[in-house]
Amino acid sequence: MIALLMRDLRLATRAGGGFGLALAFFLIVVSLVPFGIGPQGGTLSLIAPGILWVGALLSCLLSLDRIFALDHEDGSLDLIATSPLPLEGVVAIKSLAHWLTTGLPLVLAAPVFGLLLHLPGQAYGTLMLSLLIGTPALSMLGAFGAAVTVGLRRGGLLLSLLVLPLYIPTLIFGAEAVRRSVAGGAIATPLVFQAAITLGVLALVPFAAAGALRINLR
Amino acid sequence: MSIWEYANPTKFMRTSGAVLPWVVTLAVLCCVTGIAWGFLTPEDYRQGSTVKIIFLHVPAALMAINIWLMMLAASLIWLVRRHHVSALAAKAAAPIGAVMTLIALVTGAVWGQPMWGTWWEWDPRLTSFLVLFFFYLGYIALWSAFEDADSAADLTGVLCLVGSVFALLSRYAAFFWNQGLHQGASLSVQSGERMSAVYRYPLYLCMLGFFLLFLALLLIRTRTEIRRRRLAALLARENRT
Numbered sequence: 292m293i294a295l296l297m298r299d300l301r302l303a304t305r306a307g308g309g310f311g312l313a314l315a316f317f318l319i320v321v322s323l324v325p326f327g328i329g330p331q332g333g334t335l336s337l338i339a340p341g342i343l344w345v346g347a348l349l350s351c352l353l354s355l356d357r358i359f360a361l362d363h364e365d366g367s368l369d370l371i372a373t374s375p376l377p378l379e380g381v382v383a384i385k386s387l388a389h390w391l392t393t394g395l396p397l398v399l400a401a402p403v404f405g406l407l408l409h410l411p412g413q414a415y416g417t418l419m420l421s422l423l424i425g426t427p428a429l430s431m432l433g434a435f436g437a438a439v440t441v442g443l444r445r446g447g448l449l450l451s452l453l454v455l456p457l458y459i460p461t462l463i464f465g466a467e468a469v470r471r472s473v474a475g476g477a478i479a480t481p482l483v484f485q486a487a488i489t490l491g492v493l494a495l496v497p498f499a500a501a502g503a504l505r506i507n508l509r
Numbered sequence: 510m511s512i513w514e515y516a517n518p519t520k521f522m523r524t525s526g527a528v529l530p531w532v533v534t535l536a537v538l539c540c541v542t543g544i545a546w547g548f549l550t551p552e553d554y555r556q557g558s559t560v561k562i563i564f565l566h567v568p569a570a571l572m573a574i575n576i577w578l579m580m581l582a583a584s585l586i587w588l589v590r591r592h593h594v595s596a597l598a599a600k601a602a603a604p605i606g607a608v609m610t611l612i613a614l615v616t617g618a619v620w621g622q623p624m625w626g627t628w629w630e631w632d633p634r635l636t637s638f639l640v641l642f643f644f645y646l647g648y649i650a651l652w653s654a655f656e657d658a659d660s661a662a663d664l665t666g667v668l669c670l671v672g673s674v675f676a677l678l679s680r681y682a683a684f685f686w687n688q689g690l691h692q693g694a695s696l697s698v699q700s701g702e703r704m705s706a707v708y709r710y711p712l713y714l715c716m717l718g719f720f721l722l723f724l725a726l727l728l729i730r731t732r733t734e735i736r737r738r739r740l741a742a743l744l745a746r747e748n749r750t
Contacts, residue, residue, distance in 0.1 A: 439651065443655070446654075449650055452643075453651065453668065457675045459640055459679045459682065460675065463682040463686045464685070467685065481685070484682070484685070488678065499667055503667050506663040509660065
């Protein structure tokens with residue numbers, strides 16, 4: 292499993308692997324918003340939590356089809372599937388690799404993007420924390436979507452239609468937590484709910500994703 | 510004699526063919542009478558004539574949720590027992606459910622404009638219906654994306670299971686996210702009736718009508734799917750020889 296993880300990480304960080312692309316996309320989305328709504332600091336800091344979360348969602352979505360599609364194309368997915376490793380474990384490891392290459396950089400870079408949107412000072416910790424809690428669920432759900440659409444030639448559009456509705460609960464609680472900390476409220480409740488969703492997703496979705504992969508590899 | 514006999518397509522076709530004219534007749538009868546009756550009810554003293562949209566809105570919303578539940582049940586039956594009729598019924602039900610959701614959303618907007626002063630409000634109920642509509646769209650899109658019918662049935666089944674959990678999650682998350690503008694249930698088994706009988710009985714009739722309408726459409730569409738499957742099998746055999 293560790294070998295698989297290292298392989299995926301190596302593939303992602305090599306040239307053309309798309310590492311950092313999600314981050315650049317996030318940066319562009321975030322800096323497009325002030326162009327769209329005007330540079331007033333008050334308005335920006337009001338909508339910053341939502342923009343940051345939606346941006347994180349979209350940049351996570353961008354790299355989802357790479358989770359399985361490339362391996363499916365060159366046949367290595369079949370090899371991995373026939374290896375003694377359970378497919379559920381493969382799914383979990385692959386989404387972990389996806390999280391390490393897109394989710395984690397987002398979490399670490401989020402304060403910089405918050406700065407661009409005039410996010411009030413007390414919300415940075417919450418922003419990072421909620422992203423840290425929420426993004427693993429995004430990667431895992433994305434792996435499910437990628438597993439469902441892996442056999443399709445043009446699955447990208449369908450993938451976003453399937454996956455984005457699944458992101459709604461995470462988005463609601465994540466953005467709510469940041470909004471509350473901007474307003475100076477208690478943030479524990481939304482974060483706990485978000486953590487519950489993430490843990491539930493991490494525990495159950497690998498089975499659904501592995502099931503979908505088996506169907507597609509049949 | 511068990512319900513699983515109807516998993517046999519031939520048996521299903523025979524029975525559904527015999528039942529279908531009755532269901533269609535009853536559905537038309539109930540819908541027409543219910544809506545006409547609803548149209549003739551007196552105007553509400555505060556809502557005026559806009560109250561009458563309830564006879565479309567509530568049955569459609571009711572069916573929108575229950576059709577998804579029916580798809581969930583059918584997907585489970587397909588995944589566990591591999592009855593093709595079940596998968597085809599789930600496939601046939603999805604567009605009907607999507608249309609019902611759309612009817613509920615549109616009639617709600619039409620009612621909301623004079624009553625709430627807005628076409629759309631980010632209210633938990635409205636939002637969760639919109640999310641349900643997205644799930645219907647994704648489900649339908651996934652069905653149409655695959656050429657191999659069996660893997661399409663499997664994958665949409667899995668999607669339906671996962672989607673059900675997340676549709677429910679989104680609903681409660683939406684309650685957390687925003688306070689509601691939508692009124693609570695007017696009809697409820699637990700809390701008794703909070704609605705005048707003048708409106709209640711036509712509403713019951715409309716609900717029954719919408720259910721029968723769904724049943725009729727479902728039977729027609731499932732029969733079409735079965736025929737399409739048979740046709741594809743025939744064509745495949747022709748091409749082989």
